[in-house]
Amino acid sequence: MKIAILGYGTVGSGVGEILTTHxxxxxxxxxxxxxxxxxxxxxxxxxxxxxxxxxxxxxEIEAVVETMGGIEPAHTYILRALKAGKHVVSxxxxxxxxxxxxxxxxxxxHGVSFLYEASCGGGIPWLHQLHSVKxxxxxxxxxxxxxxxxxxxxxxxxxxxxxxxxxxxxxQELGYAEADPxxxxxxxxxLNKLRISIMLAxxxxxxxxxxxxxxxxxxxxxxLYPETADYVLxxxxxxxxxxxxxxxxxxxxxxxxxxxxxxxxxxxxLTCLHGTTIGKLCLLGQGxxxxxxxxxxxxxxxxxxLGTAYDSPxxxxxxxxxxxxxxxxxxxxxxxxKSQLQSILGKHLHHCDTFAAYTYAHTDVLYKAKMHQxxxxxxxxxxxxxLMALAQMEE
Ligand code: HSE
Numbered sequence: 001m002k003i004a005i006l007g008y009g010t011v012g013s014g015v016g017e018i019l020t021t022h023x024x025x026x027x028x029x030x031x032x033x034x035x036x037x038x039x040x041x042x043x044x045x046x047x048x049x050x051x052x053x054x055x056x057x058x059x060e061i062e063a064v065v066e067t068m069g070g071i072e073p074a075h076t077y078i079l080r081a082l083k084a085g086k087h088v089v090s091x092x093x094x095x096x097x098x099x100x101x102x103x104x105x106x107x108x109x110h111g112v113s114f115l116y117e118a119s120c121g122g123g124i125p126w127l128h129q130l131h132s133v134k135x136x137x138x139x140x141x142x143x144x145x146x147x148x149x150x151x152x153x154x155x156x157x158x159x160x161x162x163x164x165x166x167x168x169x170x171x172q173e174l175g176y177a178e179a180d181p182x183x184x185x186x187x188x189x190x191l192n193k194l195r196i197s198i199m200l201a202x203x204x205x206x207x208x209x210x211x212x213x214x215x216x217x218x219x220x221x222x223x224l225y226p227e228t229a230d231y232v233l234x235x236x237x238x239x240x241x242x243x244x245x246x247x248x249x250x251x252x253x254x255x256x257x258x259x260x261x262x263x264x265x266x267x268x269x270l271t272c273l274h275g276t277t278i279g280k281l282c283l284l285g286q287g288x289x290x291x292x293x294x295x296x297x298x299x300x301x302x303x304x305x306l307g308t309a310y311d312s313p314x315x316x317x318x319x320x321x322x323x324x325x326x327x328x329x330x331x332x333x334x335x336x337x338k339s340q341l342q343s344i345l346g347k348h349l350h351h352c353d354t355f356a357a358y359t360y361a362h363t364d365v366l367y368k369a370k371m372h373q374x375x376x377x378x379x380x381x382x383x384x385x386x387l388m389a390l391a392q393m394e395e
Contacts, residue, residue: 145235
């Protein structure tokens with residue numbers, strides 16, 4: 001199968017290298033014939049061009065790999081490639097989270113595949129796993145560490161007692177972070193992956209606003225707080241289905257030392273699901289990085305050649321968001337005093353500790369949505385910084 005790659009950054013060039021340098025170990029013939037890049041990049045590779053028309057109009061090109069990132073022109077190019085009868089494989093979670101249904105409908109209409117294993121969990125075959133489990137089970141919960149950069153930052157801040165900025169720079173040098181790392185740090189990258197995962201796991205379109213907290217304001221002091229000594233702080237994404245409703249959240253979470261999440265190091269991801277008969281299933285793998293992510297793309301290309309690509313999600317369920325399904329206790333770091341917190345958190349306030357210069361407020365079990373609503377009322381920016389869900393406490 002002849003292939004064009006749109007965008008030759010970290011992941012795109014990883015695909016290019018697998019298709020050429022590792023050609024002998026591929027189980028099906030995959031031939032790279034064109035690369036779309038900006039004019040100033042054309043000197044980097046003999047197959048590069050800056051004209052999308054020459055790729056879309058070439059009848060020999062059967063598949064297009066989209067690794068440009070961002071919404072436009074990726075959205076337009078994906079649709080045009082599908083309409084031109086080409087299979088599309090994409091790693092671009094932002095555009096997929098927004099337009100998946102349109103892409104799937106278009107692919108179906110034109111008898112081609114639209115696949116995106118690399119968009120969630122890097123090299124982990126997570127989307128394949130969701131499809132596979134769904135052949136037998138109903139999936140009622142998904143949960144995991146879906147971002148390599150933020151896991152790398154939290155892990156190295158904890159292990160090496162380094163500052164946030166120092167570790168972020170290291171993650172960028174290693175090629176894990178997005179071009180603009182705020183998507184990694186503020187949880188938006190995870191939100192896109194969670195939306196895609198919900199869509200596939202629950203067979204529904206995901207239109208609702210999902211509460212998201214990132215790790216931008218996590219401080220070393222938070223990691224030293226004595227009450228959290230038996231936990232490891234991780235940035236988790238969770239979605240749970242109950243009947244015709246679902247709840248979802250992205251937030252820093254304290255995971256007990258005995259949990260599989262607490263053992264996830266560096267840029268690794270851990271993606272978990274719960275199905276009717278399979279029970280809990282977790283996959284661990286590299287969630288970011290050039291070759292692990294490129295591997296997932298080449299897997300999709302291989303499935304297309306072998307005719308083993310999975311079907312589109314049916315979007316048959318129309319689930320509605322219910323922010324009262326997921327509940328946790330929280331610890332909040334704030335400079336507000338106990339009485340001010342009492343007036344905001346009311347009966348939900350469990351107790352307050354003073355540690356170093358901060359007050360840490362413990363809440364009772366709260367709905368995620370309720371907590372996020374309360375957080376908006378805690379005006380001190382510090383309070384928003386250290387939101388931790390002690391999800392396991394209620395189990
Ligand atoms: N920046 C992303 C991460 C890359 O760190 O997980 C993989 O999606």
